[in-house]
Amino acid sequence: MMSDPKRLHPISIIFEFLSFLKQVIFPLVLWFFVFMRNDEKTGTLWDYAPWIGIGLVILFTTVLSIIKWSRYTYRVEDMELRIEHGLFIKKKRYIPFERIQSLDFSESILHRPFGLVKVNVETAGGNDKTAEAEMTAIDKEAAFALKRVIAEAKNTGNIALDETEIETKETVLYKITQRQLMFFASTSGRAGLVISAVLAFAAQFDELIPFDKIFKEMEQVVRAGYFIVGAIVFAALLLAWILSVIMTYLKYNDFTLKHTEDDFVITRGLLEKRTTTIPIRRIQAIRMIESPLRQPFGYASVVVEYAGGSSADEKTEGLIMPVIKKQAIASHLEDALVDYSFHVDFTPPPKRAKRRFYFVNLIQAAVVAAGLTIWLWPYGAIAIILIPLAWILGVFRYQSAGWNIKGDQLALRYRVLEQQTVLLRKNRMQSMDVTVNWFQNRADLATVSTAVMSGGNAGAGVTHIDKKDAEFIYKWYIPKEQIVNNEEPKKSE
Numbered sequence: 001m002m003s004d005p006k007r008l009h010p011i012s013i014i015f016e017f018l019s020f021l022k023q024v025i026f027p028l029v030l031w032f033f034v035f036m037r038n039d040e041k042t043g044t045l046w047d048y049a050p051w052i053g054i055g056l057v058i059l060f061t062t063v064l065s066i067i068k069w070s071r072y073t074y075r076v077e078d079m080e081l082r083i084e085h086g087l088f089i090k091k092k093r094y095i096p097f098e099r100i101q102s103l104d105f106s107e108s109i110l111h112r113p114f115g116l117v118k119v120n121v122e123t124a125g126g127n128d129k130t131a132e133a134e135m136t137a138i139d140k141e142a143a144f145a146l147k148r149v150i151a152e153a154k155n156t157g158n159i160a161l162d163e164t165e166i167e168t169k170e171t172v173l174y175k176i177t178q179r180q181l182m183f184f185a186s187t188s189g190r191a192g193l194v195i196s197a198v199l200a201f202a203a204q205f206d207e208l209i210p211f212d213k214i215f216k217e218m219e220q221v222v223r224a225g226y227f228i229v230g231a232i233v234f235a236a237l238l239l240a241w242i243l244s245v246i247m248t249y250l251k252y253n254d255f256t257l258k259h260t261e262d263d264f265v266i267t268r269g270l271l272e273k274r275t276t277t278i279p280i281r282r283i284q285a286i287r288m289i290e291s292p293l294r295q296p297f298g299y300a301s302v303v304v305e306y307a308g309g310s311s312a313d314e315k316t317e318g319l320i321m322p323v324i325k326k327q328a329i330a331s332h333l334e335d336a337l338v339d340y341s342f343h344v345d346f347t348p349p350p351k352r353a354k355r356r357f358y359f360v361n362l363i364q365a366a367v368v369a370a371g372l373t374i375w376l377w378p379y380g381a382i383a384i385i386l387i388p389l390a391w392i393l394g395v396f397r398y399q400s401a402g403w404n405i406k407g408d409q410l411a412l413r414y415r416v417l418e419q420q421t422v423l424l425r426k427n428r429m430q431s432m433d434v435t436v437n438w439f440q441n442r443a444d445l446a447t448v449s450t451a452v453m454s455g456g457n458a459g460a461g462v463t464h465i466d467k468k469d470a471e472f473i474y475k476w477y478i479p480k481e482q483i484v485n486n487e488e489p490k491k492s493e
Contacts, residue, residue, distance in 0.1 A: 005073040005084075009116050009137040012072070016065035016136070021057075028057060074135065076149055081121065083133055095132060097154050099123045102263070102277035103147045104131075105140075109271055117143045117275075170265065173332050174257040174321050181255070184301075184323040185248035187293040257320050259336045264304075264320060278318065282306045284428045284452035285460070286340055288329060290419040300326040302333070305458040340423050344411045346402030352443050353464035357401070358394020365390035393417075401462050403448070403469065405476055410450070412460045422460035428452050432477040434470045446470035450477075 064087065072085040081095045105117040117140050120131035135143075176184070253270035264278040285305040294300065302321035324332070330342035349357075365386040372383035400415035408426045413419065429450050436446045448470050449461030 005075045012137045013065045013069045020061040105275035107273040115140050171259045173259050176255040180323050185245045188248045286423040288421040299323050307453050341406050344404040348402045349465045354398045356464050357398040358391050361390035361394045412462045414462045434474050
């Protein structure tokens with residue numbers, strides 16, 4: 001019975017142990033190596049201090065993990081998910097069903113042999129950093145039963161405590177192929193994240209790693225010639241790219257998007273399988289992203305901005321289609337997202353706005369190129385290539401920019417590096433701003449930006465469009481009674 005208090009699976013003790021250990025591992029390793037580097041032996045118990053310390057930490061962590069597991073229970077009662085937990089002070093958390101947006105499941109390699117899942121309870125108005133509640137390991141059937149009970153209770157107002165199975169119709173909208181997955185992994189651009197992670201990890205051991213000696217060796221390498229330095233940098237970037245491909249492949253393997261009556265259900269992952277539920281009614285905007293590496297091949301990624309979820313978790317990025325032919329997006333989603341129109345014709349900025357898309361970029365590129373040329377002459381002169389690249393990027397930004405209004409939908413298209421097309425419903429938009437700077441005012445241009453409510457306060461904007469177009473968009477957005485009262489658009493000059 002769902003009303004009876006239930007404990008998590010005993011394997012939760014291992015997860016709690018690893019979680020506690022993760023918090024102390026770096027100072028513990030540092031303390032251990034400080035003692036081990038001391039060559040002086042006293043012949044006393046003090047010589048075994050590192051091993052005794054590690055043993056005490058393991059024992060203490062194990063006891064805490066067992067206590068935490070034994071005091072954690074959950075049950076369903078009075079249209080609420082009731083969780084009681086706490087190490088020494090028992091805490092009670094009652095989550096009303098109407099606040100629960102989704103139950104998201106994940107399966108690590110430790111969960112799968114036992115048929116278990118980790119459950120994250122996502123709520124509306126919850127903490128942006130973490131899930132409202134987390135169950136580290138419960139039986140998979142019990143997890144799906146809990147999800148069905150909550151869904152049925154929200155629809156009918158009654159709790160099916162006997163855990164009877166409720167048939168749910170699912171339609172597969174998208175499933176990534178191995179060819180698409182390899183293309184997505186190869187063009188993901190996550191090498192920078194790998195390098196940042198390695199540097200952050202190395203920084204934890206700055207007391208142990210002889211950075212001064214390494215830097216002196218690097219000085220000798222630099223004196224040996226720029227070719228060797230370039231080869232080392234290339235090898236490091238190549239290794240980071242290979243690692244990023246592997247990480248992306250494991251993360252998005254078997255990515256599948258399903259549509260139920262009210263939700264999108266996403267499953268993905270090879271080593272850790274995740275199941276994420278996105279309530280369709282909580283979707284605030286649809287974003288189609290075309291990176292410079294994928295756009296020439298006609299591919300794009302589709303992301304939904306939705307309210308709720310924990311923004312610190314990558315799963316809340318709302319990625320529903322990692323890579324798909326752009327012309328195929330509408331056929332996959334228009335039946336599920338009937339309020340959105342995917343076939344739109346964009347109104348571009350006027351021709352007089354073209355130079356404003358690259359003028360500032362050219363100045364910035366010229367300053368950087370001049371600085372590098374002077375500092376690293378003669379090799380730094382290669383930085384001059386930044387100037388034509390800045391001009392090309394500005395031209396692409398001009399060609400990408402555009403807007404469209406169809407009924408109650410606003411579509412904005414713009415580019416920073418990636419071209420993004422954002423579809424927004426009027427009733428989902430939180431704000432609309434029309435800004436005009438001094439340079440734009442001379443050419444009768446303006447910038448339009450808008451924001452929607454989501455875990456990351458997402459929004460969109462398009463720059464240097466005709467001022468009359470900007471005023472038209474603003475009047476479309478504001479309530480009709482304000483138009484009758486002749487209220488002026490919100491501008492800043």
